[in-house]
Amino acid sequence: MRHLLIYEMIEAVHRSGSIRKAAEDTNITASALNRRIQAFEEEFGSEIFERLPRGMRLNPAGELLLHHIRSQRQDMARVSSQVADLSGVRRGHVKIACSQALLPYFLPEQISRYRANFPGVTFSVNVRDRIQAERDLVSFESDLALVFEPAHLVDFEILHAVPQPVMAVMSRSHPLAIRPVLRLRDCLEYDLVLPGPQYGVRALLELAAAKTGQRLRAVVETESFEMVRHYAAFEQAIGFQIPVGLSSLARPDMAFIPISDKDVAGGELLLGHLRGRTLPVAALKFARQIATALG
Amino acid sequence: MRHLLIYEMIEAVHRSGSIRKAAEDTNITASALNRRIQAFEEEFGSEIFERLPRGMRLNPAGELLLHHIRSQRQDMARVSSQVADLSGVRRGHVKIACSQALLPYFLPEQISRYRANFPGVTFSVNVRDRIQAERDLVSFESDLALVFEPAHLVDFEILHAVPQPVMAVMSRSHPLAIRPVLRLRDCLEYDLVLPGPQYGVRALLELAAAKTGQRLRAVVETESFEMVRHYAAFEQAIGFQIPVGLSSLARPDMAFIPISDKDVAGGELLLGHLRGRTLPVAALKFARQIATALG
DNA sequence: CCGCACTGATGCAAAAAATGCAGCGCTATT
DNA sequence: AATAGCGCTGCATTTTTTGCATCAGTGCGG
Numbered sequence: 001m002r003h004l005l006i007y008e009m010i011e012a013v014h015r016s017g018s019i020r021k022a023a024e025d026t027n028i029t030a031s032a033l034n035r036r037i038q039a040f041e042e043e044f045g046s047e048i049f050e051r052l053p054r055g056m057r058l059n060p061a062g063e064l065l066l067h068h069i070r071s072q073r074q075d076m077a078r079v080s081s082q083v084a085d086l087s088g089v090r091r092g093h094v095k096i097a098c099s100q101a102l103l104p105y106f107l108p109e110q111i112s113r114y115r116a117n118f119p120g121v122t123f124s125v126n127v128r129d130r131i132q133a134e135r136d137l138v139s140f141e142s143d144l145a146l147v148f149e150p151a152h153l154v155d156f157e158i159l160h161a162v163p164q165p166v167m168a169v170m171s172r173s174h175p176l177a178i179r180p181v182l183r184l185r186d187c188l189e190y191d192l193v194l195p196g197p198q199y200g201v202r203a204l205l206e207l208a209a210a211k212t213g214q215r216l217r218a219v220v221e222t223e224s225f226e227m228v229r230h231y232a233a234f235e236q237a238i239g240f241q242i243p244v245g246l247s248s249l250a251r252p253d254m255a256f257i258p259i260s261d262k263d264v265a266g267g268e269l270l271l272g273h274l275r276g277r278t279l280p281v282a283a284l285k286f287a288r289q290i291a292t293a294l295g
Numbered sequence: 296m297r298h299l300l301i302y303e304m305i306e307a308v309h310r311s312g313s314i315r316k317a318a319e320d321t322n323i324t325a326s327a328l329n330r331r332i333q334a335f336e337e338e339f340g341s342e343i344f345e346r347l348p349r350g351m352r353l354n355p356a357g358e359l360l361l362h363h364i365r366s367q368r369q370d371m372a373r374v375s376s377q378v379a380d381l382s383g384v385r386r387g388h389v390k391i392a393c394s395q396a397l398l399p400y401f402l403p404e405q406i407s408r409y410r411a412n413f414p415g416v417t418f419s420v421n422v423r424d425r426i427q428a429e430r431d432l433v434s435f436e437s438d439l440a441l442v443f444e445p446a447h448l449v450d451f452e453i454l455h456a457v458p459q460p461v462m463a464v465m466s467r468s469h470p471l472a473i474r475p476v477l478r479l480r481d482c483l484e485y486d487l488v489l490p491g492p493q494y495g496v497r498a499l500l501e502l503a504a505a506k507t508g509q510r511l512r513a514v515v516e517t518e519s520f521e522m523v524r525h526y527a528a529f530e531q532a533i534g535f536q537i538p539v540g541l542s543s544l545a546r547p548d549m550a551f552i553p554i555s556d557k558d559v560a561g562g563e564l565l566l567g568h569l570r571g572r573t574l575p576v577a578a579l580k581f582a583r584q585i586a587t588a589l590g
Numbered sequence: 591c592c593g594c595a596c597t598g599a600t601g602c603a604a605a606a607a608a609t610g611c612a613g614c615g616c617t618a619t620t
Numbered sequence: 621a622a623t624a625g626c627g628c629t630g631c632a633t634t635t636t637t638t639g640c641a642t643c644a645g646t647g648c649g650g
Contacts (some may be wrong), residue, residue, distance in 0.1 A: 001337055003298045028600065032638045034598065043296055046378050053597060053646040059379040068374045072367045079363045083341050083356040276571045316625065329628065348617045350626065417617045 001076070006040050009033055010048070014066060018055035031215055057179040071277075078280040084120075085281050091120040092282030097133040097202075098125060099269075100225045101245030107146075110290050121282045129198050137274040143283040146290070148242060149200030149231045149267040151262070157257035157275040160291035165266040166201055167246060169232045169239040172189045176238070177255035184263035191237040193228045194218040200267050201240050208264040244294075245271060269294070296371070301335050304328055304366045305343070309361060313350035321412050323453035354545030365435040366572075373575040379415075380576050381574045386415040387577030392428040392437035392566075393420060394495075395520045395541030402441075407468050416577045424493050432569040438578040441585070443537060444562040452570040460553045460561040461499055462541060464534040471533070472550035477560035480501055486532040489513040489525050496535050505561040524549070539564060539589070564589070 012022035019037065023030040041047050048062035058066060081092040098107060103125075111123050128136055130150040138155050148164060150156060168182050174292040176186060184205075194216060195202045209216050220231050224243055232239035233254055244258045271291060273279055279287065307317035312319040314332070336342050343357035350539060353361060376387040393402060398420075399500040422430055425445040433450055443459060463477050471481060479500075489511060489540050490497045504511050515526050520540055527534035528549055541551045568574055568588060573580065 003301050003335075006298050019597085020596085030598080030640050031600080031640080035600090035637085036598085040298075044378075046382075047373065051598065055597060060381055064377050064381075065375050071370065073361055073367065079359050082339065082359050083339075086355055087341075088358075276573065278435055278571065313625085315625085323608095324610050325627080326611080326629075330608080334627085346627065348626065 002075070004076075006036055007073065009036055010040070010062075010270050011066070012070065013037065013049065013056050014062070016058065022171065022230055041181065049243055074140045074143075074280075075278065078278060081280040082284055085132070089120060089280075090118040092118075093122045093124070093228075094144065094280070094283045094286050095124040095142045096106060096126065096144045096146060097128040098129055098146040098199070099133075099148045100129070101242050102146055103127065104226065104245060105247045106244050106290075106293075110286075110293055114286050114289055118285075121286075130200065137272075139275070143279055144271065144273055144287055146271050147200075148269050149203065150270055155275050156270075156272045157277075157288050158270055158272045160271040160294060161268050162244075162271045162294045163266050164242040164244060165215050165261060166204055166240055166264045167243055167256045167258050169229055169241050169246065170255050170257075171233050171236060172253055172255050174236055174238070174255065176257070181255060181260050182257050183260050184212070187259070188214055188216070191219040191235060192216060193220045193222070193231045193237050193239040195225060196221060196223045197277040198223075201242060204267055205240060206245055208259075212263070242267070242269065276285070299368070299371075301331055302368065304331055305335070305357075305364065308332065308344065308351050309353055309357070312352065317421050322370055332451050346476075346527050348356055368439075369435045369575075370389070370573065372575060375574040375579055384415055385413040385539045385577075387413075387575055388417045388419070388579050389439065389575070389578045390419040390437045391421070391439045391441060392423040392431040393441040394425070394428075394443045395422050396443060396537050398422065399521065399540060400545065401585075401588075405581075405588055408485050409566070409581050413577070413580075416581075423466065425495065432567075435569070438469075438574055439566065439568055439582055441564065441566050442495075445565055445567075450565075450570050451565075451567045452572075453565055453567045454582050455566040455589060456563050457589045458554060458561050459537040459539060459564045461537055461559045462538055462551045462553050464524055464536050464541065465550050465552075466531060467548055467550050469531055469550065470551070474552060476555050477552050480509065481508070482510055482533050482554070483511070486514040486530060487511060488515045488517070488526045488532050489536070490520060490523055491516060491518045496537060499559050499562055502534060503554075507558070537562070537564065539555055548561040 007097070009022065009026055011231075012025045013019055016022045016025065019034050020030045023033045026033060038050065041049075044065070046061045048059060048065050049056040050059045055174075084091040093255070095132060107125060111125075115121060126142065128145070128147070130147045133145040133147045134150060134156055135146055136146070142239065145156070168187055170177055176182060176190070179186075192204070197203070202257070205216060219237060220227070225241060228239040228241060231237060233251070242255075243256070248254070250258060271287060272295070273283075273287070302320055304317065307320045308314055308328070311317045311552070313319065314329050315325045318328045323490045327507060332344065341356045341358070343354060343360050344351040345354045379386040391402070406420075410416060421431065421437065423433060423440070428437070428440040428442045429445060429447070429451055432440055440451070463471070463482055465472055471477060471485070472482075489500070492498070492501075498510060514532060515522070517523060520536060523534040523536060524546075526532060528546070536551075540550070543549070543551060566582060566589070570577070570581070
């Protein structure tokens with residue numbers, strides 16, 4: 001889209017913070033780029049960059065414009081994908097920001113299933129915590145977000161929600177492994193493997209512990225959910241995770257037991273997109289598929 | 296916006312149905328215009344026009360693109376108005392599609408009040424029936440719609456709703472003018488002035504009459520609400536109208552009496568905009584003002 | 591306090607792109 | 621069969637964009 005090149009130039013300047021650096025990325029001379037920016041500002045009726053001695057920086061008008069640029073680019077991409085869809089080609093690219101728990105089993109299976117039907121569609125999967133996921137939607141870096149217990153929901157339009165109780169994860173040989181349901185106090189008698197404080201599971205556990213005046217002492221605290229699962233398997237320790245991140249088929253040596261909802265309030269796994277956006281066909285169809293899969 | 300000229304050209308070709316006619320509107324040669332369209336289709340990756348022996352016509356891909364073009368233009372206008380707002384200028388243009396009932400008193404007063412605060416803001420007011428109003432929103436020809444009893448509400452995002460009972464309109468000297476409330480059967484004993492069948496008030500009246508097995512016989516049927524009011528004033532006839540279109544201050548010689556809701560179901564006056572759109576600041580502020588005014 | 595390295599801006603000539611003109615082939619109407 | 625309308629295209633011309641060289645300003649380190 002030659003006529004939209006100026007938008008890419010503006011973004012390049014914004015990214016690199018200087019015309020000269022952006023000129024290299026854009027394969028153009030700094031002087032040419034400079035004049036295009038100036039010509040655009042002239043037409044636009046307002047400067048969009050602050051000229052600092054050390055480079056360029058978007059001013060408030062520029063921020064507003066940048067959001068428009070991103071929105072318009074995404075909408076153009078949607079139109080393209082719909083046009084491709086018209087000719088029956090089913091192309092497209094779906095960008096997903098998701099919680100770590102979706103990585104081991106759920107998303108690989110879903111993406112593979114979708115691509116079995118539409119092999120022309122490609123995917124980007126980015127691990128994001130609940131705050132970053134929302135930021136990704138706003139900056140159009142992701143089409144869909146799939147996160148556990150998102151923090152604040154402005155700009156987040158919920159497509160689907162499923163309750164996800166917190167599960168205890170342990171070796172099958174663990175003394176508690178035979179129980180159908182666990183109380184939090186049972187778990188606290190053993191070594192704990194906890195996810196970092198930025199995660200929803202941890203937040204729910206802390207809340208529950210505080211309510212009953214107990215304290216969570218982790219022998220291992222980690223950012224990696226994989227670590228939580230595997231460490232629990234090696235030692236006689238207890239980890240925590242939500243069902244969507246677990247697969248008893250893949251790990252017959254492990255037990256996954258729900259914590260009683262008397263102790264720990266169950267969280268919700270939310271599928272959503274940027275409020276007011278029209279999603280590309282591919283993203284929309286994929287969203288429908290995973291909504292069905294989540295039940 | 297020179298870089299968006301190609302969009303205007305596409306719209307011009309769409310409007311006029313031929314390159315040669317569109318070329319005149321665009322102040323360009325047919326050959327140049329032709330080549331720009333071709334270059335665009337090349338870049339876009341798909342033809343957007345059907346070449347007919349009698350001219351050009353958008354194909355489905357073109358229809359999709361056209362909607363994107365309109366949406367992007369409106370969003371750019373919104374950005375501009377927000378940028379103007381940044382510098383404290385408060386410029387903008389608000390396009391309203393509204394029912395006829397809003398014309399005599401309500402909108403003039405509201406627009407005047409708004410412009411007293413923000414004289415840089417201008418307005419377009421277009422009279423539209425409830426179907427056309429929605430179509431106007433979809434094609435971005437209007438920012439806001441203010442209609443009585445809209446038919447179907449896909450694409451219509453409701454910002455505000457107020458109940459509006461059907462009122463009988465007559466001269467103060469009319470025998471019924473002293474009553475506080477009227478029954479429909481009372482009215483039917485007199486000559487009636489009715490709005491055309493495309494209007495919500497008429498639809499509600501017909502429904503009510505049918506329910507009790509009565510028939511509405513109009514001595515005057517008209518598309519003009521002004522005609523309804525004035526004819527009722529001249530003869531001892533009864534007209535019908537919703538409160539927002541009436542002003543007892545402006546017409547002390549006339550009586551406006553509600554029809555009992557036992558007979559005629561009250562309709563709703565709805566203020567709305569295109570689903571998913573971000574309105575320009577001016578339109579949004581004006582919408583808030585009239586929502587408050589409507590109560 | 592002075593280079594030095596970095597920034598954006600600008601005059602001018604060269605390169606590239608867009609345009610206008612004239613004419614072609616086609617089709618539906620008269 | 622003549623005509624009037626359509627989209628398309630080769631070629632010369634005009635307009636726009638670009639690259640090069642250079643200027644002016646600013647902050648940093650010696």
